[in-house]
Amino acid sequence: MEEHQEKTAGLVQVYTGNGKGKSTAAFGLALRAAGCGMRTAIVQFMKKGEWYGEIEAFKLLPLVDIYSYGGDRFLRKGDPPDQQNLDMAAAALRKAKELMTDPGLDILILDELNNAVYFDLITEEQALELVRHKPTELELVITGRNATESLISAADLVTEMREIKHPYQHGVRARKGIEY
Numbered sequence: 001m002e003e004h005q006e007k008t009a010g011l012v013q014v015y016t017g018n019g020k021g022k023s024t025a026a027f028g029l030a031l032r033a034a035g036c037g038m039r040t041a042i043v044q045f046m047k048k049g050e051w052y053g054e055i056e057a058f059k060l061l062p063l064v065d066i067y068s069y070g071g072d073r074f075l076r077k078g079d080p081p082d083q084q085n086l087d088m089a090a091a092a093l094r095k096a097k098e099l100m101t102d103p104g105l106d107i108l109i110l111d112e113l114n115n116a117v118y119f120d121l122i123t124e125e126q127a128l129e130l131v132r133h134k135p136t137e138l139e140l141v142i143t144g145r146n147a148t149e150s151l152i153s154a155a156d157l158v159t160e161m162r163e164i165k166h167p168y169q170h171g172v173r174a175r176k177g178i179e180y
Helices: 022-035 053-059 083-100 113-116 124-132 147-154
Strands: 010-014 040-045 065-070 107-111 139-143 159-161
Touching: 010 022, 010 147, 022 040, 022 053, 022 065, 022 107, 022 113, 022 139, 040 083, 040 113, 053 065, 083 107, 113 124, 113 139, 124 139, 124 147, 139 159
Parallel strands: 010 139, 010 159, 040 065, 040 107, 107 139
Antiparallel strands: none
C-alpha cells in the first residue's frame, strides 16, 4: 500500500436528493480512503445502532469508525420531534464536533445530517456551524434528502441522487445487504 501524501485542503461534499445511494456513495468514499491508509469517521444521525450491513462491514476496517444515533420513533414531517430523537441528534452533533478536533482524521461523514435538519432535530445554523468550523485538511461529507439551499451553497461539491424508478414502487421491500 502506498503511503498517502501530505494532507491538502479538504472539501465539503453534499449528497442529497430523493434517489437511493447517498449513504452508499459516502461509504464507498470511506472504503476507498481506507485502501489509501486514510482514517474516516462516520456519524449517523437518525439511525439506531441496530443491525445495518455497513456497521458490520466497518467493524472489519480498522481505519473507519462508525457512530449511530437514532430514536425508536419514525419521524414524519410536521410531527413535533420527541425528546428521545432530540437527545440522540444532540449527542450525534456533539460527537461530530469532537471528531472534528481529531488531527489524525482525514474524512468525517455526517450521514443523514440533512434529514436531521429537515425534521427539526438540529437547526440549519448548527449544521452550517459544522461546515464553517471544519478544519482545513478535513474532508466533510454530508448526506441525506432535503439539503437546504444554505448547505448546498456552503458546499464545494453537491451531488443530487434523483429517483427515476425504484423497486419499492412495486412492493419490493428493503433487502439485506442492498438497502440495509
